Amino acid sequence: MAEEARERETRFTDQVRDWRNTVTDKFLGLFPRRTAEHLVNAQKEGLLAVRSLLDRGIEILDGDLKRVNERPPRH
Numbered sequence: 001m002a003e004e005a006r007e008r009e010t011r012f013t014d015q016v017r018d019w020r021n022t023v024t025d026k027f028l029g030l031f032p033r034r035t036a037e038h039l040v041n042a043q044k045e046g047l048l049a050v051r052s053l054l055d056r057g058i059e060i061l062d063g064d065l066k067r068v069n070e071r072p073p074r075h
Helices: 002-028 033-070
Strands: none
């Protein structure tokens, strides 16, 4: 049963990826190649900026956790 659910999930994931690629290709096909490259690179830069913010947030939480663990125990 778990195997069957995993196969359905994989098929669905593949269908979504295929649909996304088709839509993206059609959209980017409306623009000259250099413009399409710029649009894709701009999206990538936006995602990298979000990743950077998430990484910083994780670093801050790691610092919080370290301070919690360094506190003396309560009696």
